[in-house]
Amino acid sequence: xxxxxxxxxxxDLLPLYYRRLFPFSQYFRWLNYGGVTKNYFQNREFxxxxxxxxxxxxxxxxxxxxxxxxxxxxxxxxxxxxxVYSHRxxxxxTVKSGTFQALEKELVFDIDMTDYDDVRNxxxxxxICSKCWTLMTIAIRILDRALKExxxxxxxxxxxxxxxxVHCWVCDEAARKLSQSARAAVAEYLSAVKGGEEAIKKVQxxxxxxxxxxxxxxxxxxxxxxxxxxxxxxxxxKESIDKVLALLPEDILFKGSPLDLLQNxxxxxxxxxxxxxxxxxxxxxxxxxLKKAVYGDWDIxxxxxxxxxxxxxxxxxxxxxxxxFSVHPKTGRVSVPIDLKLxxxxxxxxxxxxxxxxxxxxxxxxxxxxxxxxxxEGELEQKRRVRDYKKTSLAKYMKVFEQFVEKMEQSWKGExxxxxxQQKDF
Amino acid sequence: xxxxxxxxxxxxxxxxxxADLYPHSLQFYGQPxxxxxxxxxxxxxxxxxxxxxxxxxxxxxxxxxTSDQYATKLEGxxxxxxxxxxxxxxxxxxxxxxxxxxxxxxxHFILRLAYCQTEDLRRWFIQQEMDLFRYRFHILTKxxxxxxxxxxxxxxxxxxxxxKNTLKEELIxxxxxxxxxxxxxxDFYKVPFQDAxxxxxxxxxxxxxxxxxxxxxxIVAIVLNDFRTRLSKALAITARSLPEVQSDERLQPxxxxxxxxxxxxxxxxxxxIGKISLEQIDPFSTKSYPxxxxxxxxxxxxxxxxxxxxxxxxxxxxxGIGLTLEQxxxxxxxxxxxxxxxxxxxxxxxxxSIRHSFxxxxxxxxxxxxxxxxxxxxxxxxxxxxxGCPFRHSDPELLKQKLQSYKIHTNGISQVLDLVKGMHYxxxxxxxxxxxxxxxxxxxxxxHPNQYFVESQxxxxxxxxxxxxxxxxxxxxxxxxxxxxxxxxAPEENAAKTKGATKDAGCK
Numbered sequence: 001x002x003x004x005x006x007x008x009x010x011x012d013l014l015p016l017y018y019r020r021l022f023p024f025s026q027y028f029r030w031l032n033y034g035g036v037t038k039n040y041f042q043n044r045e046f047x048x049x050x051x052x053x054x055x056x057x058x059x060x061x062x063x064x065x066x067x068x069x070x071x072x073x074x075x076x077x078x079x080x081x082x083x084v085y086s087h088r089x090x091x092x093x094t095v096k097s098g099t100f101q102a103l104e105k106e107l108v109f110d111i112d113m114t115d116y117d118d119v120r121n122x123x124x125x126x127x128i129c130s131k132c133w134t135l136m137t138i139a140i141r142i143l144d145r146a147l148k149e150x151x152x153x154x155x156x157x158x159x160x161x162x163x164x165x166v167h168c169w170v171c172d173e174a175a176r177k178l179s180q181s182a183r184a185a186v187a188e189y190l191s192a193v194k195g196g197e198e199a200i201k202k203v204q205x206x207x208x209x210x211x212x213x214x215x216x217x218x219x220x221x222x223x224x225x226x227x228x229x230x231x232x233x234x235x236x237x238k239e240s241i242d243k244v245l246a247l248l249p250e251d252i253l254f255k256g257s258p259l260d261l262l263q264n265x266x267x268x269x270x271x272x273x274x275x276x277x278x279x280x281x282x283x284x285x286x287x288x289x290l291k292k293a294v295y296g297d298w299d300i301x302x303x304x305x306x307x308x309x310x311x312x313x314x315x316x317x318x319x320x321x322x323x324x325f326s327v328h329p330k331t332g333r334v335s336v337p338i339d340l341k342l343x344x345x346x347x348x349x350x351x352x353x354x355x356x357x358x359x360x361x362x363x364x365x366x367x368x369x370x371x372x373x374x375x376x377e378g379e380l381e382q383k384r385r386v387r388d389y390k391k392t393s394l395a396k397y398m399k400v401f402e403q404f405v406e407k408m409e410q411s412w413k414g415e416x417x418x419x420x421x422q423q424k425d426f
Numbered sequence: 427x428x429x430x431x432x433x434x435x436x437x438x439x440x441x442x443x444x445a446d447l448y449p450h451s452l453q454f455y456g457q458p459x460x461x462x463x464x465x466x467x468x469x470x471x472x473x474x475x476x477x478x479x480x481x482x483x484x485x486x487x488x489x490x491x492t493s494d495q496y497a498t499k500l501e502g503x504x505x506x507x508x509x510x511x512x513x514x515x516x517x518x519x520x521x522x523x524x525x526x527x528x529x530x531x532x533x534h535f536i537l538r539l540a541y542c543q544t545e546d547l548r549r550w551f552i553q554q555e556m557d558l559f560r561y562r563f564h565i566l567t568k569x570x571x572x573x574x575x576x577x578x579x580x581x582x583x584x585x586x587x588x589x590k591n592t593l594k595e596e597l598i599x600x601x602x603x604x605x606x607x608x609x610x611x612x613d614f615y616k617v618p619f620q621d622a623x624x625x626x627x628x629x630x631x632x633x634x635x636x637x638x639x640x641x642x643x644x645i646v647a648i649v650l651n652d653f654r655t656r657l658s659k660a661l662a663i664t665a666r667s668l669p670e671v672q673s674d675e676r677l678q679p680x681x682x683x684x685x686x687x688x689x690x691x692x693x694x695x696x697x698x699i700g701k702i703s704l705e706q707i708d709p710f711s712t713k714s715y716p717x718x719x720x721x722x723x724x725x726x727x728x729x730x731x732x733x734x735x736x737x738x739x740x741x742x743x744x745x746g747i748g749l750t751l752e753q754x755x756x757x758x759x760x761x762x763x764x765x766x767x768x769x770x771x772x773x774x775x776x777x778x779s780i781r782h783s784f785x786x787x788x789x790x791x792x793x794x795x796x797x798x799x800x801x802x803x804x805x806x807x808x809x810x811x812x813x814g815c816p817f818r819h820s821d822p823e824l825l826k827q828k829l830q831s832y833k834i835h836t837n838g839i840s841q842v843l844d845l846v847k848g849m850h851y852x853x854x855x856x857x858x859x860x861x862x863x864x865x866x867x868x869x870x871x872x873x874h875p876n877q878y879f880v881e882s883q884x885x886x887x888x889x890x891x892x893x894x895x896x897x898x899x900x901x902x903x904x905x906x907x908x909x910x911x912x913x914x915x916a917p918e919e920n921a922a923k924t925k926g927a928t929k930d931a932g933c934k
Contacts, residue, residue, distance in 0.1 A: 151619065152636030174620075174636065182620050185627040208604075210629050211596045 005332030034412030045082030162328025475533035730765025
């Protein structure tokens with residue numbers, strides 16, 4: 001019906017989106033970071049993907065108004081946010097070679113469902129479904145906890161990418177100032193699944209079990225039964241059982257009982273949950289006779305569920321990442337913030353598409369027209385915009401964004417006062 | 427600088443020495459030196475530090491860095507080269523200690539100039555400076571270490587017992603090898619995680635609220651990390667201002683050569699000048715010459731001529747083994763006139779350049795004989811040339827034939843060729859030495875043709891036991907690990923330095 005999204009309609013929908021719905025005010029408040037550092041917003045690189053896959057980099061703006069005008073003029077299909085540079089990005093060619101440098105950027109993470117293809121039964125590639133979406137939930141829980149409790153980062157924004165993954169924007173000042181090697185170290189700390197196509201066993205836990213692993217394990221244990229045993233049914237068929245058993249060290253498998261026999265024992269046990277219990281029992285039994293501590297069952301849980309992040313995205317200070325509230329051209333879905341308080345209820349399929357919200361807006365305007373005409377006149381563009389998105393399904397996601405920005409603003413207020421006092425700037 | 431507790435009087439530094447400039451035996455080299463120094467001090471300091479760093483490199487290869495032998499040998503080198511390493515509390519040595527620390531400071535900054543230019547040089551320099559720093563920090567006791575850190579604004583907050591108790595389980599499980607009692611015993615520090623990236627990266631440390639909880643022994647790693655970061659940044663900055671420095675003609679030659687410098691003996695001062703007669707040269711060439719010189723001599727005898735590269739390489743070698751200028755002139759003249767050169771022409775052209783290489787003409791530089799490194803790396807031979815290193819520059823087949831013609835047995839030849847294949851030219855030549863002198867182990871680490879000659883003469887003239895201790899260092903640019911014994915044929919290092927003739931540090 002008319003709510004169906006069609007990529008071909010983007011050129012018609014985007015103008016409406018950028019005029020009436022894109023949250024310029026909060027967006028600017030966020031990226032300006034309270035104006036504490038001079039030219040922070042002005043030296044920020046944006047890149048646009050335009051119609052027909054035209055890609056333009058080094059876009060920058062002096063203020064919110066310029067940003068608005070440009071977006072409304074270009075109507076980009078996709079917006080990426082890059083780093084804050086030493087100079088206006090638009091001048092990168094005129095500046096003396098070597099001196100144009102990326103100085104700061106949020107610490108970002110990108111979790112992509114395709115990285116789990118080897119452990120997903122239900123979908124592959126760009127597809128996602130409610131069964132495998134749990135992987136994202138698990139990833140967010142584990143990573144967010146660590147970023148908050150281990151690293152002390154307070155301002156973390158999780159965003160649905162619009163198709164098959166999630167992004168995290170860590171906006172603390174300390175995070176923005178991290179060097180490339182620091183970012184790589186953080187990403188490394190958070191990684192546990194290692195190995196590409198060639199590797200079968202991608203997780204090997206050993207003593208000492210770091211507190212981070214212990215905490216992550218708690219999350220995995222919470223979700224594992226429903227996600228892996230029931231939904232993904234990893235112990236359901238011979239084939240999938242084989243895959244799981246391939247992850248156990250040989251000592252556990254073969255000691256006293258050749259592989260086949262083990263599998264037959266499995267098939268005798270009826271439910272997936274019971275099979276898992278059986279496997280765990282075997283692992284713990286065998287543990288006694290081995291010299292080194294082996295965590296076979298934990299290894300399996302990690303390999304099937306633990307977050308897989310692309311360290312390259314996190315490492316580069318100048319890496320460009322899709323902006324929140326950018327539209328995904330293939331699905332039409334808006335990249336919306338995720339409310340962590342309602343994480344388990346988040347449904348990627350309920351995220352509004354641009355065609356939906358434009359429809360909703362049109363409908364709302366029709367209804368309002370007669371009633372509010374006079375009031376609408378002379379109203380600030382901004383205010384109108386706020387009322388506008390509130391009439392659409394974007395409302396609840398905007399709220400998350402607004403709260404996020406407000407929380408940051410509270411931390412800057414003190415900064416700005418301090419600074420202006422120092423400079424005697426009134 | 428230091429208050430002595432034992433006696434009641436305050437001890438002062440003498441002369442121009444500024445109190446408080448060098449309060450510790452080591453430093454982060456944060457500020458460059460601002461005084462004026464003479465060119466010769468500039469050069470001496472640089473060469474000495476280079477020797478120190480090369481020792482650090484070699485010891486690091488041969489010994490475990492925490493072993494006693496490493497410590498003993500390294501400390502010996504510190505003392506020999508007058509570099510600081512330990513907190514000296516003897517007042518009498520206040521001035522000396524200051525001087526050592528000043529040398530340490532200045533020489534570091536000079537070497538930055540030479541080693542900032544390429545990625546490889548920087549990496550090498552940073553590695554050795556880090557090892558040097560690590561050792562000096564490691565021997566500091568707790569209080570001086572604490573003072574040093576405080577002085578350099580590195581505040582590592584140690585955690586209270588209460589906090590340690592609360593976090594006991596976590597601390598036990600985040601540091602490998604830490605049991606409950608060990609955690610109780612040791613001090614833990616809280617540092618921002620950005621300062622402990624190596625530990626964070628490997629998840630080898632407990633993190634909370636952005637702070638890493640580090641046991642005392644790991645603090646060294648943190649400090650080192652800091653040192654490396656600072657030095658790396660500094661080198662990048664230095665590289666940018668280098669063109670200006672290099673345009674100073676006084677510094678240019680030294681800086682260019684430092685990064686390629688051979689720092690062993692340069693054989694420029696010969697104690698055996700005049701003790702060699704021209705008749706001895708032919709037998710020397712088959713018995714005591716390294717292959718490169720044997721080859722050059724043979725070519726000279728056969729062709730009655732050598733081209734420029736060969737004349738330089740062989741001519742300087744001859745000077746190194748003890749030929750006087752007069753002997754050299756006679757030697758070359760008598761050979762050349764057998765060929766196509768008449769006496770007149772010789773006197774007008776070739777004689778001049780021989781005198782030049784003895785420092786008797788032109789800018790009067792007394793050129794030093796080429797080291798193996800220089801021969802292998804620079805001025806490769808082309809058609810018609812006989813200079814260079816045969817192990818490096820000869821076709822292996824031809825090399826094989828040559829060795830066969832010298833009656834070296836097949837087994838030996840294949841050993842030599844294997845070493846050549848692995849590009850271990852110094853070792854190949856050492857093997858050649860062993861085969862021609864019938865010894866199992868040449869007993870020295872070869873890096874200079876004149877050294878080969880000296881060692882050979884020593885064996886042939888008796889009076890030296892074959893060393894049983896194997897010299898492990900098989901890298902090029904090696905400082906001979908056995909300093910020349912006090913025999914008549916051995917030149918003295920220090921004399922060479924002070925002569926000023928070593929301006930080129932052995933390389934051209």
